[in-house]
Amino acid sequence: MNSLGSIRRVFAPWNDPAAKPYIVFERVTKTFGGFTAVNDLSLVIYEREFFALLGASGCGKTTLLRMLAGFEEPTSGRILLDGQDMRGIPPYRRPANMMFQSYALFPHMTVEQNIAFGLRQEGLPKPEIEARVADMLKLVKLGQFARRKPHQLSGGQRQRVALARSVAKRPKVLLLDEPLGALDRKLREETQFELMDLQQELGLTFVIVTHDQEEAMTMADRIAVMDKGKVMQVATPAEIYEAPASRFIADFVGSVNMFEGTVERSDEDGASIAGNDGFSIRTSNTGGAARGSSVAFAIRPEKIRVSSKPPEQTAFNAVAGEIYDIAYLGDMTVYHVKLPSGQVVKASALNAARITNDPLTWQDRAWISFDPDAGIVLTS
Amino acid sequence: MIAGWSRFNVVSVVLGFAFLYLPIVLLVVFSFNESRLVTVWGGFSTKWYVSLFSNQGLMDAAWVTARVAVISATVATVLGTMAALVLTRHTRFRGRILFSGMVFAPLVMPEVITGLSLLLLFVAVGLDRGFLTVTLAHVTFSMCFVAVVVQSRLVTFDRSLEEAAMDLGAPPVTTFFQITLPVIAPAIVSGWLLAFTLSLDDLVIASFTSGPGATTLPMKIYSQVRLGVTPEINAVSTLMIGLVAGGVIAASIVNKRRAVQRARDEQAAERG
Numbered sequence: 001m002n003s004l005g006s007i008r009r010v011f012a013p014w015n016d017p018a019a020k021p022y023i024v025f026e027r028v029t030k031t032f033g034g035f036t037a038v039n040d041l042s043l044v045i046y047e048r049e050f051f052a053l054l055g056a057s058g059c060g061k062t063t064l065l066r067m068l069a070g071f072e073e074p075t076s077g078r079i080l081l082d083g084q085d086m087r088g089i090p091p092y093r094r095p096a097n098m099m100f101q102s103y104a105l106f107p108h109m110t111v112e113q114n115i116a117f118g119l120r121q122e123g124l125p126k127p128e129i130e131a132r133v134a135d136m137l138k139l140v141k142l143g144q145f146a147r148r149k150p151h152q153l154s155g156g157q158r159q160r161v162a163l164a165r166s167v168a169k170r171p172k173v174l175l176l177d178e179p180l181g182a183l184d185r186k187l188r189e190e191t192q193f194e195l196m197d198l199q200q201e202l203g204l205t206f207v208i209v210t211h212d213q214e215e216a217m218t219m220a221d222r223i224a225v226m227d228k229g230k231v232m233q234v235a236t237p238a239e240i241y242e243a244p245a246s247r248f249i250a251d252f253v254g255s256v257n258m259f260e261g262t263v264e265r266s267d268e269d270g271a272s273i274a275g276n277d278g279f280s281i282r283t284s285n286t287g288g289a290a291r292g293s294s295v296a297f298a299i300r301p302e303k304i305r306v307s308s309k310p311p312e313q314t315a316f317n318a319v320a321g322e323i324y325d326i327a328y329l330g331d332m333t334v335y336h337v338k339l340p341s342g343q344v345v346k347a348s349a350l351n352a353a354r355i356t357n358d359p360l361t362w363q364d365r366a367w368i369s370f371d372p373d374a375g376i377v378l379t380s
Numbered sequence: 381m382i383a384g385w386s387r388f389n390v391v392s393v394v395l396g397f398a399f400l401y402l403p404i405v406l407l408v409v410f411s412f413n414e415s416r417l418v419t420v421w422g423g424f425s426t427k428w429y430v431s432l433f434s435n436q437g438l439m440d441a442a443w444v445t446a447r448v449a450v451i452s453a454t455v456a457t458v459l460g461t462m463a464a465l466v467l468t469r470h471t472r473f474r475g476r477i478l479f480s481g482m483v484f485a486p487l488v489m490p491e492v493i494t495g496l497s498l499l500l501l502f503v504a505v506g507l508d509r510g511f512l513t514v515t516l517a518h519v520t521f522s523m524c525f526v527a528v529v530v531q532s533r534l535v536t537f538d539r540s541l542e543e544a545a546m547d548l549g550a551p552p553v554t555t556f557f558q559i560t561l562p563v564i565a566p567a568i569v570s571g572w573l574l575a576f577t578l579s580l581d582d583l584v585i586a587s588f589t590s591g592p593g594a595t596t597l598p599m600k601i602y603s604q605v606r607l608g609v610t611p612e613i614n615a616v617s618t619l620m621i622g623l624v625a626g627g628v629i630a631a632s633i634v635n636k637r638r639a640v641q642r643a644r645d646e647q648a649a650e651r652g
Contacts, residue, residue: 071543091546104544108562117558118548152645169548 005238013046022047028077037063039229052220060229097171103162105150136164277341279319287377299375304347311369318369411614428611441600452518453575460526495588509591517589526571533567
């Protein structure tokens with residue numbers, strides 16, 4: 001069976017019709033005054049899933065998370081958690097814990113006291129609290145900082161205290177609001193993998209809010225891409241990247257080239273598109289586009305070949321242009337090729353060999369070409 | 381860069397400070413005067429301090445003032461903090477603007493008016509003027525100062541701290557006492573100290589609202605001065621200055637040390 005992307009997923013409850021949804025947003029709307037933050041949104045999240053809400057700021061993703069935590073009540077619609085309607089249940093009685101973007105560590109308490117705070121509210125016996133705090137400190141490797149105050153910690157350490165504090169109560173769901181936003185790049189990458197390991201280890205359901213698509217792609221089982229209070233697409237990272245549902249998604253996630261055109265033929269073998277950029281496109285998928293309709297053919301830069309010589313055939317999926325810009329990134333090189341129509345096409349080539357016998361330079365005439373299954377037809 | 385001190389600058393500074401502090405310095409110096417005359421230096425002595433402590437009238441007044449100040453500052457702090465909380469947290473209730481205006485109006489109200497209106501009120505409700513009425517009057521005018529101080533802290537308070545506490549299972553009341561209150565405590569302490577100082581040196585409102593047996597120290601000093609200034613008054617004033625100045629200096633040193641320590645900790649934490 002053909003699969004999108006390079007990962008075979010064993011955990012995929014969303015494909016299992018018998019799987020029971022764990023978190024359900026049912027036609028949820030939230031308005032603040034005249035502003036609609038979340039607009040008639042429905043969404044299902046499964047148990048033990050690592051779920052990412054991805055979108056630009058102001059798209060409603062944080063509002064969604066805050067409604068799940070209980071800080072906001074939906075204006076209409078309802079939210080179910082493990083089958084229970086959450087309406088009217090205050091944050092302190094919900095089985096979900098949140099890790100805040102600002103970490104929100106209590107400044108007057110030590111690391112230990114911060115982590116123990118939630119356990120103390122439960123009224124657990126003292127020895128048990130101490131044991132669990134010790135476990136948490138070990139988990140986030142902060143044992144020697146137990147008696148420090150938050151201001152005596154570095155940003156990365158604070159982030160780990162916030163994490164330990166939010167998982168100490170062993171919530172059913174952990175909500176993470178831009179958890180890595182304040183960390184520098186290197187630390188962020190390390191922490192991404194730590195979070196994934198932690199989620200596996202604890203078997204929790206994670207819902208993460210982020211504006212960083214790379215972060216969402218790295219960590220999440222599924223991603224919901226949001227825009228203007230609506231979910232545009234919910235899918236695995238590979239599906240989002242390789243089979244975006246619309247021009248918006250294709251453009252929002254990763255880098256993409258879009259060729260607008262008109263469908264000339266559409267059947268089970270695929271489609272032919274008369275491109276507006278002076279070349280015709282044959283593709284093995286039709287995207288459900290009917291003959292005569294205007295569509296966009298979206299193709300990722302790494303799926304376009306660039307060469308100084310013409311490809312084997314030039315009747316379709318190939319066009320000549322001029323090298324307009326080159327970005328050498330080490331592991332790969334990105335070429336910007338300007339077509340006669342004026343469109344600039346991005347094509348990236350993996351630098352698998354150290355030495356190439358077909359080097360390209362600025363202003364060279366170059367051919368770009370691609371395979372029929374390399375791109376996707378978008379109708380919306 | 382400032383290129384040294386010009387003569388003009390030096391003169392300005394000296395004159396400015398002299399204007400501010402010369403009267404106080406004179407007062408302090410003459411409290412140690414041997415002579416009974418306030419304006420003639422007769423040698424160093426601490427006898428006026430000794431006689432001060434045997435002046436029952438002054439000591440009684442000092443005791444009344446201390447009690448009024450502590451009680452009124454405490455009540456004003458509780459009320460002022462509550463007002464500040466409502467004003468910063470509930471930004472959308474009806475009449476908020478009116479309420480905030482009413483809380484802060486006494487800041488600019490002439491003391492004579494405040495004192496007179498309180499007096500009229502106490503007379504109208506038939507409350508005998510004395511310790512209780514002075515204390516109530518001081519609560520009234522100092523709580524708005526507390527509200528201002530606490531409100532300015534609450535504006536910068538990170539609400540996500542409270543949300544985090546509730547998220548971790550703390551009901552609102554627990555959240556307030558375990559998170560909000562400890563975090564804003566420095567502002568509340570400042571507010572209390574401000575209210576305490578205001579009560580300590582109030583003359584006008586106390587004169588209107590006090591009655592027999594509840595003469596405060598400023599009232600006592602004022603009435604004695606009308607009969608002629610004695611070095612005893614200098615001595616008691618010097619003690620008051622010492623008390624207030626000592627408090628202010630101690631508080632600022634503690635604050636400064638804490639800030640320096642914090643900056644050091646933060647730098648150390650970032651280095652790893």
